[in-house]
Amino acid sequence: EIVLTQSPGTLSLSPGERATLSCRASQSVRSSFLAWYQQNSGQAPRLLIYGAFSRATGIPDRFSGSGSGTDFTLTISSLEPEDFVVYYCQQYGSSPWTFGQGTKVEIK
Amino acid sequence: DVQVLESGGGLVQPGGSLRLSCAASGFTFSNYAMNWVRQAPGKGLEWISVISDTDGYTHYADSVKGRFTISRDNSKNTLYLQMNSLRGEDSAIYYCAKGPSWNYVFGYFDYWGQGTLVTVSS
Numbered sequence: 706e707i708v709l710t711q712s713p714g715t716l717s718l719s720p721g722e723r724a725t726l727s728c729r730a731s732q733s734v735r736s737s738f739l740a741w742y743q744q745n746s747g748q749a750p751r752l753l754i755y756g757a758f759s760r761a762t763g764i765p766d767r768f769s770g771s772g773s774g775t776d777f778t779l780t781i782s783s784l785e786p787e788d789f790v791v792y793y794c795q796q797y798g799s800s801p802w803t804f805g806q807g808t809k810v811e812i813k
Numbered sequence: 814d815v816q817v818l819e820s821g822g823g824l825v826q827p828g829g830s831l832r833l834s835c836a837a838s839g840f841t842f843s844n845y846a847m848n849w850v851r852q853a854p855g856k857g858l859e860w861i862s863v864i865s866d867t868d869g870y871t872h873y874a875d876s877v878k879g880r881f882t883i884s885r886d887n888s889k890n891t892l893y894l895q896m897n898s899l900r901g902e903d904s905a906i907y908y909c910a911k912g913p914s915w916n917y918v919f920g921y922f923d924y925w926g927q928g929t930l931v932t933v934s935s
Contacts (some may be wrong), residue, residue, distance in 0.1 A: 737879030740921040742858075749908055749925035750858065761923060793858055801874045804858040 707731055707796050711805035717813040724781040726808045728794035733774045735798030741770055741779045744807075745790045752794075753781065784810070815839040815924045816911045817892075822929030829899050833929060835892040835909030843867060843887035846912035848922060849894050851905035859905075862894065864916040877903075899933045906930050 708731040718724055728739070737757035742750040752761040753769035759775060767782045781788055789812050794805040823835040835847070848863045861881040863872045872885050882895040892909055907929050910922035 738920070742922075749927050750922075750927070752921065752923050755921045768826075770862050795858070795860075795921060797918075800872060800920075801861040802920045804860070805867070 706734045706801055707734065707799050707803055709794055709803055709805035711792075711794060713808060715809045715811060716808075717811050718784055719759060719813045720736045720784050722784055724779075724784055724788070724810055725796075726779040726792055726810075728772075728777040728779070728782075728805050730775040730777070734777075734796045737773050737777075738796060738798035739770075739772070739777050740797065741768075742793045742795065743788075743790055744793065750793065756760075761777060768791055781810075815911065817911060817926040818922060819907060819926045819929040822836045822907065822931045824932045824934065826897055826901060826935050827933055829933070830895070831899065831931060833894040833896070833907055833909075833931075835894075835926060837892065837909075837911070838909070842885075842890040844915055846915060846919075847883075847885060847892045848910045848912060848920075848927075849881075849883060850908045850910050851894075851903075852908070852928070853902075853905045860920070861923050863917050863920065864892070864910070865917045866911045872917070872918060879908065890932075896931070899911045899931075900913040906933060908914045 712727045739757045741754040744750040758770045816838045818836045864883045869924040880898045884893045909926040913923045
């Protein structure tokens with residue numbers, strides 16, 4: 706099973722700042738099959754990125770994904786107030802599909 | 814609009830059974846793989862099962878294999894999860910999640926329901 710480790714656990718930033726979230730895999734993720742989700746408290750997750758860098762339908766271009774192999778990054782270029790929530794990475798290159806433990810982006 | 818709506822959650826005793834349902838609308842249900850993903854209170858996400866679009870292929874996480882059964886009725890646009898031999902660690906919000914294509918290999922989730930809460934406790 707591929708273990709995904711997200712860092713940092715909590716990221717304290719101000720609106721307008723750039724956020725960089727990391728997701729490291731315990732082994733290489735096949736074909737960069739890596740997705741990112743956003744989850745607001747009490748709500749269902751929302752798909753942001755799939756295939757490591759492809760934005761899902763309706764996702765603003767301030768969200769971007771990069772990386773390959775074992776190291777992946779989600780970047781939010783300029784934080785909006787609604788971006789201060791929890792983010793999860795997920796790999797689907799190897800069964801069982803697994804999620805990271807999440808990074809919380811909070812207002813500084 | 815794509816919508817998936819879970820139902821069937823509730824309180825059940827350890828060792829008991831429960832069947833969850835997920836009603837889908839806004840897309841051609843029979844053309845897509847479907848999944849169940851759960852989230853224990855205050856915890857992260859755990860994928861637990863997938864079913865292919867029409868050929869009945871299913872796959873499970875080890876944590877539920879042999880106890881849970883995923884199925885679908887394409888004529889009713891409905892996904893199911895039969896949960897048997899329930900344990901305390903199965904307590905979670907259970908989400909129905911749509912796959913992006915008929916091919917279950919693409920195991921990410923482009924639409925999610927709001928979830929249904931399952932509590933296993935005596």
